[in-house]
Amino acid sequence: MTQSRSLESIVSDAKKLKPNDLISIIEGESGKILAETQEKHASHILNKYKKIAFVAPQLPHPCELEMWNLCVKKMGVEGALYTHISEEKAFVQFAKLMNASNTPLYLTCYTLDSMNENKTFLSGIEKELEQYSLIVSLGENSLASYQASKVKRMNQARLVIWQNAPRPPHANLGTRSINGSPLPNIARERTVRKEVLKNADIILCFDKDGATWSYLEEVSSQRIRRVARAINTQRYSSEMSAIRRIELRSSLGLPETDFIFFHLGPLEIESGALDSVFAFKNLLQSNPSFQGKARLCFCGTGSAGADIRQSVVEMSLDDHVYFLNPNGDGIKEIVGNQFSCVISVCDAVIHGPISPVNGNALKYLDSTYDVMCALSSDIITISNGNNWIGEWISRFYKTFSSGSIHSLARLMQETIEKQDKVTNVKNAIKKALANEFPLEKTANEISEIFKTLIISVPVAETENTSKLINQIEEMVIAKQYIDAINLISQAFQKSGLSVVQQANLFRLIGDCFTKLGDLDNGVSNYTKALELDPYCAKCFIGLGTVALQRNNYNIAVPQFQKAVSLTPNDDMASLGLGLAFEGLNEFKEALSWTIRACHLKADNTVAIFNLVKLSFELNEYTDAERILIRYLDIHPHDVNMIYTLGSIEYKMGKADIAQQLMENILTLDPMNSRAHSLINQIQRSENQKRPA
Numbered sequence: 001m002t003q004s005r006s007l008e009s010i011v012s013d014a015k016k017l018k019p020n021d022l023i024s025i026i027e028g029e030s031g032k033i034l035a036e037t038q039e040k041h042a043s044h045i046l047n048k049y050k051k052i053a054f055v056a057p058q059l060p061h062p063c064e065l066e067m068w069n070l071c072v073k074k075m076g077v078e079g080a081l082y083t084h085i086s087e088e089k090a091f092v093q094f095a096k097l098m099n100a101s102n103t104p105l106y107l108t109c110y111t112l113d114s115m116n117e118n119k120t121f122l123s124g125i126e127k128e129l130e131q132y133s134l135i136v137s138l139g140e141n142s143l144a145s146y147q148a149s150k151v152k153r154m155n156q157a158r159l160v161i162w163q164n165a166p167r168p169p170h171a172n173l174g175t176r177s178i179n180g181s182p183l184p185n186i187a188r189e190r191t192v193r194k195e196v197l198k199n200a201d202i203i204l205c206f207d208k209d210g211a212t213w214s215y216l217e218e219v220s221s222q223r224i225r226r227v228a229r230a231i232n233t234q235r236y237s238s239e240m241s242a243i244r245r246i247e248l249r250s251s252l253g254l255p256e257t258d259f260i261f262f263h264l265g266p267l268e269i270e271s272g273a274l275d276s277v278f279a280f281k282n283l284l285q286s287n288p289s290f291q292g293k294a295r296l297c298f299c300g301t302g303s304a305g306a307d308i309r310q311s312v313v314e315m316s317l318d319d320h321v322y323f324l325n326p327n328g329d330g331i332k333e334i335v336g337n338q339f340s341c342v343i344s345v346c347d348a349v350i351h352g353p354i355s356p357v358n359g360n361a362l363k364y365l366d367s368t369y370d371v372m373c374a375l376s377s378d379i380i381t382i383s384n385g386n387n388w389i390g391e392w393i394s395r396f397y398k399t400f401s402s403g404s405i406h407s408l409a410r411l412m413q414e415t416i417e418k419q420d421k422v423t424n425v426k427n428a429i430k431k432a433l434a435n436e437f438p439l440e441k442t443a444n445e446i447s448e449i450f451k452t453l454i455i456s457v458p459v460a461e462t463e464n465t466s467k468l469i470n471q472i473e474e475m476v477i478a479k480q481y482i483d484a485i486n487l488i489s490q491a492f493q494k495s496g497l498s499v500v501q502q503a504n505l506f507r508l509i510g511d512c513f514t515k516l517g518d519l520d521n522g523v524s525n526y527t528k529a530l531e532l533d534p535y536c537a538k539c540f541i542g543l544g545t546v547a548l549q550r551n552n553y554n555i556a557v558p559q560f561q562k563a564v565s566l567t568p569n570d571d572m573a574s575l576g577l578g579l580a581f582e583g584l585n586e587f588k589e590a591l592s593w594t595i596r597a598c599h600l601k602a603d604n605t606v607a608i609f610n611l612v613k614l615s616f617e618l619n620e621y622t623d624a625e626r627i628l629i630r631y632l633d634i635h636p637h638d639v640n641m642i643y644t645l646g647s648i649e650y651k652m653g654k655a656d657i658a659q660q661l662m663e664n665i666l667t668l669d670p671m672n673s674r675a676h677s678l679i680n681q682i683q684r685s686e687n688q689k690r691p692a
Helices: 007-016 019-043 062-075 085-100 125-131 143-155 186-199 208-216 238-252 273-286 305-314 368-376 387-393 405-417 419-436 439-455 460-477 481-491 499-515 519-532 537-549 553-566 571-583 587-600 605-618 622-634 639-651 655-668 673-689
Strands: 051-055 078-084 107-112 134-138 158-162 202-205 224-226 259-264 294-299 321-324 348-351 380-383
Touching: 051 062, 051 125, 051 143, 062 078, 062 085, 062 107, 062 368, 062 439, 078 085, 078 125, 085 107, 107 125, 125 143, 134 143, 134 439, 143 158, 143 186, 143 460, 143 499, 158 186, 158 439, 186 499, 202 208, 202 439, 208 224, 259 273, 259 368, 273 294, 273 305, 273 405, 348 368, 348 387, 348 405, 368 380, 368 387, 368 419, 380 387, 380 405, 380 419, 405 419, 460 481, 460 499, 481 499, 499 519, 499 537, 519 537, 537 553, 537 571, 553 571, 571 587, 571 605, 587 605, 587 622, 605 622, 605 639, 622 639, 639 655, 639 673, 655 673
Parallel strands: 051 078, 051 134, 078 107, 134 158, 158 202, 202 224, 259 294, 259 348, 294 321, 348 380
Antiparallel strands: none
């Protein structure tokens, strides 16, 4: 029979425990998590082929969202859209657009958080994408596409890259410092792009340049699909534009008779925004009759915004230039950097395209669809001829020379004065749009591409490699470390290993060495893995665990913080961070992260055990009480947890509840010495309170 112990002795022992005493238990919990993941994957295998996932940290243009929605309808599958939490407003606006035209919405939007360092990363997306056999990801420079490529390799899914930034990061504007040297993260962006292009089953390209860039980067021609853009000419039409024009001008207080030029693009030097201001000033000086009648409008934000506004003031253009804030609440139709919803306010669009800068989606503007919407709405576009759409416009109308304010001013003047010529150009453009960019035809073509991917069988070699890596993972969980290392050496001999798979193997070697006690070799292999896959959360958990074992809590904290930022829903990453803060005697912070771990996984016994220990340390029991009650709702016959809750209730002064819990234990286990001991303590305490 186990010797009974007092509550005080239990608390005393709990206080003596150090964070690294829990490491072996954490390993056991990791095994449970993997087993549950595999079981869940098996139960959903039949449903995977009825689903398609679209991944876009920054939502594409509404025309592209409409295309995605139509493809899901034509395929007869479930469609999910994963985006950044800040894009929810834009999707709601798109849903309203669909509803206004009585178009059913077949996409379900799910929002995820991100990292501060790069907004194209979506935390936890790998877990979300496990249930899909076909993944369509926006942009080959996006970290979310990199995450999707990892899912593709691990789960034999199919990956389509919906190309929106064909130029590699190192070929874009702004990717070099003042002295001409590449910026530090160019190497990382190049690695991301290379891995994405290597793993994608299909690269959907919407212009010749995009297809050529992919081909030059050694993407086989069989994996490149060139398709045409498309636009719903019924939604963007001269009739709809006329109605919207009246509404928008009225809400903005703009006279109906004014001729308004709309500069399309963010307030950046690269987008020609400042050139438009100077050209407009030149226009007014050369044509005094335009004073008070011609106006210039900007709708956007950017790093050059303050300089551009100051230039407007210095040139006395305050009454002729308008700045609309896309992030403000004044005009609810304006969302982000997509202007098709407000283009109707203008008479002519100035097109100065900007390329993606350093792979940063927030500084990227693909204005092609906005220009197409303007042209379809009977609004002329003044272009510098750059980009695909600029070349297309040059077939019908003059272009101006980039950087020449005189060239732009002359074309602006001609656009105002020669309305008969402009009308003929508009009519020719509308016919070309209807013939070259039909929505139904393009949707059918893309849907057929998607269907062939869903029904095709994965390559056997790829499947065998993935199975081998899963087998190694299982051996590590079973603590067969030497055998796992031998099998890893065989895995490295496999041909066609992706960068992600190589990184995963190095990470598994790190796990083996760490658990064998060779911490130096463990760190070395985790580091190698991170050089290949800098966003592997398990590597940061491994490095954090090594730091805990060495009592290097200052090192453990940032490692677990990185792991949490990459996988915010991983309870073990949060628990590890709690243990690290506990080692630094930051008990309040440790308590917060341990509570988070408990919330993420209700039956994580390691986290609950540590929460109770911290609660006794801080003499704060409310959170522990709530979490223990939730745990017992799931496992009502766990005697150890019932006893722990009874101890908490007793410390909180709820002696009657504590005694009832001990009696519940005795119903399950009549000889339980701990329950008898606590009941005796409660009774002695109650007797002492009674008056003599």
